[in-house]
Amino acid sequence: MSEPETLLLGGTANRGLVVRVGDTVRRPLRASSPATHALLQHLEKAGFDGAPTFLGIDPQGREVLSYLPGETVTAPYPSWSMTDAALDSVARLLRSYHEAVADFRPSGLEWAEPVPAPYVTGLVSHNDPNLDNVVFRDGVAVALIDFDLAGPGSALWDVATAVRLWAPLRPDADIHDVRRGRSLSRLRRFADAYDLSSEDRLRLVDAAADNHVWCMAYVQRGSESGHPWFHQRWTTGESALTDRTNRWFAQQARSLRSALLD
Secondary structure (H helix, E strand, O other): OOOOEEEEOOOOOOOOEEEOOOOEEEOOHHHHHHHHHHHHHHHHHHOOOOOOOOOEOOOOOOOEOOOOOOOOOOOOOOHHHOOHHHHHHHHHHHHHHHHHOOOOOOOOOOOOOOOHHHHHHOEEEOOOOOOEEEEEEEEEEEEEEEOOOOOOEEHHHHHHHHHHOOOOOOOHHHHHOOOOOHHHHHHHHHHHHHHOOOEEEEEEEEHHHHHHHHHHHHHHHHHOOHHHHHHHHHHHHHHHHHHHHHHHHHHHHHHHHHHHOO
C-alpha cells in the first residue's frame, strides 16, 4: 500500500502542489529543475546538511526530495522566530551555504530567474531565503528549502534578500509584529552575524533596494500571466506596499548605511 500524501502549506508559486510522502517531499518539475538538482547534489557531496537531498523523479513526474523535519516561519509569526537569536542563526546558516556552494560551477545549466548583472559573481545564490524557506529546530535555523529561484548571483545578493525580509527593511507602518522600530538594529545585527565584508557593507543598502524591485517585478509578472496566487498577492496590497517600500528605501538610505558602517 502506498503511503498517504500530506499537503505542505506555504509558498506562492507551488501552493497546493507540494506534498509530503513519508520522509520525502514531492514537488512539480520546472525547466530549471536539472540545474537545481545538480546544485543539491553538489551540496550533498560537500557535506552541507542544510538543504534537501535530491532523491529522483517519482512515477507521477515529480521531483523527490528528502523531508527536513522542523518548523518554518509563517503568519502569525511565533515569538521565537522574531528573536535576535533566530536572526543570527539565519545569517550563520546563509554563510555556511555560501561556503559549501563556493566551488559549484553553474555554467551550461538553465536557471529560473536572472539576477541583475551587478550582483552576479559566479556563486550560485539561493535568491529566496524568505521566512517560510528556512527550517528551524529549537529556534535555530538549520536548513534552506525551496531552491526554485537559485541561480548565478552572489553572497551579497543573498544577504540583501535575507535581511530585507528578516529585519525587515520596509516602513514601520507596514511591520505588524515585534520587529517594528528595529529595522536598523536588525540590519546591522544580520550583517555582523554573517560577518559581511566592509566592501559588501558599502553596497548592501543599494542591493536590498534593487532586490526589492527584482522580487516585486517577479510577483507582478506572475500576476499578469494569470498565476492565481501571485495575482491574489499582487492585487491585495502588494502593489501599493511595493511603492511605499521603494520610497522608503530612497528616504532612509543614509540612515541604513549609517547603521551598517558606524
